[in-house]
Amino acid sequence: MAGYLSAAGIESVIQIIQGAYSDICQLIVLPEQSVEHRTCRALKIAKGGGTRTGVLFVGGAHARELINPDLLVNFAYNLCTAYTNGTGLTFGPKTYDAFTIKLIVEALDVFVFPLINPDGREYVQTVDAWWRKNRDLNPGLPCAGVDINRNYDFLWSSGIGTSSNSCSDIFKGSAAFSEPETRNVRSLLDNFPNIECMIDIHSFSQLILYPWGDDVSQTTDPSMNFRNPAFDGLRGNPGDSVYKEYIDAADLNRFIQVGNHMRDAISAVRGRLYTVEPSVLLYPTSGTAVDYGYSRHLVDATKRKVFSYTIETATEFQPVFSEALEVMKEVEAGLIEFCNRCLCPVESISSGTGLVARLDRMRQFRDRVMQAHPSGRRYMELFDFHSAEILSLTAADAKLRRMATGVLQKLADVVAPARGESRQIPSGLLKSTGDLFKVAAAKASPELKKALLTVQADLEFFKGQTAEGGLKRADAKLTRKKR
Amino acid sequence: MNRFFVRVIAANPLALRRLQKFDFDLFQPTARQREGKQASIDGLLTMEQIEKLVLDGYQVLIEEEASRRAHGQKETMTVEEWRAERKV
Numbered sequence: 245m246a247g248y249l250s251a252a253g254i255e256s257v258i259q260i261i262q263g264a265y266s267d268i269c270q271l272i273v274l275p276e277q278s279v280e281h282r283t284c285r286a287l288k289i290a291k292g293g294g295t296r297t298g299v300l301f302v303g304g305a306h307a308r309e310l311i312n313p314d315l316l317v318n319f320a321y322n323l324c325t326a327y328t329n330g331t332g333l334t335f336g337p338k339t340y341d342a343f344t345i346k347l348i349v350e351a352l353d354v355f356v357f358p359l360i361n362p363d364g365r366e367y368v369q370t371v372d373a374w375w376r377k378n379r380d381l382n383p384g385l386p387c388a389g390v391d392i393n394r395n396y397d398f399l400w401s402s403g404i405g406t407s408s409n410s411c412s413d414i415f416k417g418s419a420a421f422s423e424p425e426t427r428n429v430r431s432l433l434d435n436f437p438n439i440e441c442m443i444d445i446h447s448f449s450q451l452i453l454y455p456w457g458d459d460v461s462q463t464t465d466p467s468m469n470f471r472n473p474a475f476d477g478l479r480g481n482p483g484d485s486v487y488k489e490y491i492d493a494a495d496l497n498r499f500i501q502v503g504n505h506m507r508d509a510i511s512a513v514r515g516r517l518y519t520v521e522p523s524v525l526l527y528p529t530s531g532t533a534v535d536y537g538y539s540r541h542l543v544d545a546t547k548r549k550v551f552s553y554t555i556e557t558a559t560e561f562q563p564v565f566s567e568a569l570e571v572m573k574e575v576e577a578g579l580i581e582f583c584n585r586c587l588c589p590v591e592s593i594s595s596g597t598g599l600v601a602r603l604d605r606m607r608q609f610r611d612r613v614m615q616a617h618p619s620g621r622r623y624m625e626l627f628d629f630h631s632a633e634i635l636s637l638t639a640a641d642a643k644l645r646r647m648a649t650g651v652l653q654k655l656a657d658v659v660a661p662a663r664g665e666s667r668q669i670p671s672g673l674l675k676s677t678g679d680l681f682k683v684a685a686a687k688a689s690p691e692l693k694k695a696l697l698t699v700q701a702d703l704e705f706f707k708g709q710t711a712e713g714g715l716k717r718a719d720a721k722l723t724r725k726k727r
Numbered sequence: 728m729n730r731f732f733v734r735v736i737a738a739n740p741l742a743l744r745r746l747q748k749f750d751f752d753l754f755q756p757t758a759r760q761r762e763g764k765q766a767s768i769d770g771l772l773t774m775e776q777i778e779k780l781v782l783d784g785y786q787v788l789i790e791e792e793a794s795r796r797a798h799g800q801k802e803t804m805t806v807e808e809w810r811a812e813r814k815v
Contacts, residue, residue: 247802249809256806264815310799321813373797374730374771376752405747405755412750449756483740526740526766527758556756562799 247565248310249317250369251282251362257317258285258358265324267291268349275431276424278363279380284428286357287320288436291327291350294595295603298353298439299586301579302429302533305392307364307375309447310562315572316358316445319579323354335577338512340584347635348583351592353438360425361392373562376413378425387411393444394529395426396536399470404458404480405529416531429533433540433550441586442552443579444533450518451556452506452578454499455491455538457523458530462488463496470539480528494621495538498551498628502585506555509581513574523554549611551586589627589634593648605660613659613711619702619718626695633692637684644687647680659711669706669714678703728773730793736786739764746785751776 249257262269268291274284290296301319303312326333327349332341348354359365363379377389387410394406400420407414421427433439455461458470460482468475469490478487503520510518523534537552555578558571594600614620627634638645654673661667681696688696705721706714735753737743743766746753753770760766769790772780777787809815 246808246812247804248799249804249806253804253806253809257809260806260810260815308799321815325813369800369803373800374752374793407750409750413752414750446756449754451756453756481744523756525758526743526760527755527768528744529755554756560796562797564798565802568798 246569248369248562248568249314251359251365254304254313254317254359254365255283255285255362257321258287261317261321261324262287265289265328268324268327269320272355272357272432274357274428276428278361278424279378280363280366282362282366284357284360284362284425286355286432289320289323289349289354289356290352292595294591295600296351296353296438296591296595297441297586297588298355298436299583300355300357300432300436300439300442301445302357302360302432302442303445304359304361304365305425305444305533306446307361307368307377308373308561310365310368311447311558311568311571312445313359313365314568315557315575316356318572319576320354320356320358322576323349323580333576333580335573336513338509338577340577340580343636343640344580344584344632347587347592347632347639348580351587351595351635352583353436354583355432355436355439357429357432360429364389364392377415378423380417380423382410382415382418385410387415390415390417390423392423392425393446393533394531395421395423396430396531396533397421398532398535398539399458399479399530402458402476402479402530405527406531420531426533430536433537437548440548440550441582442533442537442550443582444537444552444554445575446554446556447561448558449556450516450559451554452503452518452520453523453534453554453556454503454520455523455535455552456489457532457535458528459487459489459524461491461496461522461524463491463493466490469542471543480530482524482526482528492615494615494624495549495551497625499553501625501629502551502582503553505585506553506578506581510574510578513577514570516574518555518578553582584632585628587631587635589631589638589648590652592635593638593645593652597649597653599649599652599656602656602660606656609659609711614715617712617715617719618722620715622722623699626699630692630695633689634684637687641687644680644683647676647683651676651680668708668710671707674703674706728775730771730773731777732769732790732793732796733772733777734767734769734788734790735780736761736765736767736788738784740766742766742785743768746780749776749779751780 270288394416397420406416705717757769
């Protein structure tokens with residue numbers, strides 16, 4: 245009979261998937277057992293090595309939201325099966341072809357941690373169907389359990405949308421990361437610093453949520469941020485004009501764009517329209533995974549930026565299982581779409597070449613120089629928007645891939661030289677970039693072709709310039725256009 | 728003690744946020760602006776908690792007794808069944 249797996253069942257299935265697909269699946273035993281001493285496991289799905297973007301999916305933080313651990317083990321199983329059989333994945337009318345699945349497994353590290361809170365799940369399925377927290381006995385306090393998704397280190401001490409009462413369903417615990425379940429998620433982010441994309445899957449409401457959760461966001465005043473103690477006590481009142489949490493405009497745009505792509509993929513399965521919005525809206529929170537994930541690079545500049553989301557699946561915590569299966573299908577489509585949007589063509593093209601060692605410096609150029617220029621941000625947006633197609637084109641065409649590698653090598657010499665400042669762009673680089681665009685445009689979709697032609701027209705700004713000098717001249721063109 | 732899935736309607740968003748003082752089981756992602764100034768949030772409450780909210784001026788719509796939505800204890804699957812379905 246079809247139905248929800250037990251906590252032990254989820255853990256067994258993780259091991260079964262790893263055993264069946266051991267060439268692409270690695271079992272990760274999390275460093276800490278749960279409060280009731282259950283071993284927690286995750287899967288890493290990846291073929292091949294090298295520097296790749298990591299994508300992390302976690303679920304089962306809130307015990308009563310039963311559907312999501314089942315969803316995630318099915319997602320892992322379906323991804324592995326499709327890759328191994330060389331097929332695509334079909335979710336109702338929504339299809340991802342075999343090539344897309346191959347790209348995901350061969351160009352990303354996909355981490356799946358389906359059940360963060362196994363003790364809570366066990367309790368839900370045997371004692372209290374609506375238990376939300378973990379099963380920490382909270383010695384010295386009147387009630388058991390800590391809300392895992394209020395225990396992360398993001399404004400934990402603010403008390404915004406959390407409770408210090410152990411009997412509350414949103415009890416935040418005795419300290420940030422007081423619980424082994426949250427520490428396990430942190431350990432994945434710490435131990436796999438290539439993770440750049442993350443979704444924490446919850447139920448319910450059919451939502452795709454992005455940071456921030458503590459207050460309404462703004463993009464104009466970087467000093468008004470969660471680290472600034474001058475604003476302590478002023479956060480957590482969405483709708484007032486006293487405080488708004490700063491978010492980088494390009495990041496906000498990416499959150500919305502990628503969220504919309506996921507929404508469309510989910511909707512294509514059976515018409516359910518998930519809403520893409522910031523976590524906060526009317527009711528603020530703190531200590532959540534989504535805000536912790538995205539805030540890490542702001543607290544510690546050595547950490548990679550993680551684009552983190554929460555998905556709230558379904559319209560109830562424990563749908564009738566026949567409906568749960570439909571929800572799984574639609575959300576799995578959204579997760580594949582998310583993987584697609586996390587693929588980085590530059591990493592893929594660099595794989596197996598000497599460029600890998602220079603990727604970090606190229607990222608620095610992207611984050612520090614390109615980000616500072618309107619034209620640079622525009623190029624990045626276009627690149628992100630078309631990354632899946634660029635990957636498909638370069639992976640399917642050896643000549644195009646060679647041309648792209650050559651351009652990237654020359655570009656790395658300019659923007660990420662072994663020593664010293666950025667150099668002047670050689671005319672050879674502009675010519676090979678133009679040639680690359682021409683060949684790619686001949687095979688591209690009309691949308692990508694248009695983008696390539698737009699950027700190609702801008703190449704003239706870079707003649708005889710450093711990369712930054714070229715960006716400045718391209719900025720001027722953008723400004724003239726706006727006027 | 729029986730619990731009920733409910734929708735709590737507040738006169739305005741500020742009144743909605745004031746619900747936090749009760750420490751009740753309210754589902755943060757369901758908080759929504761309604762027509763006019765009203766705002767609502769879903770939750771899982773006992774009859775006693777519902778009475779408290781009503782006395783405090785909130786409207787509470789009772790949707791269903793909670794046990795009717797508890798499918799996770801009745802609809803279960805063993806690992807063997809999971810394997811058999813997928814022929815793993």
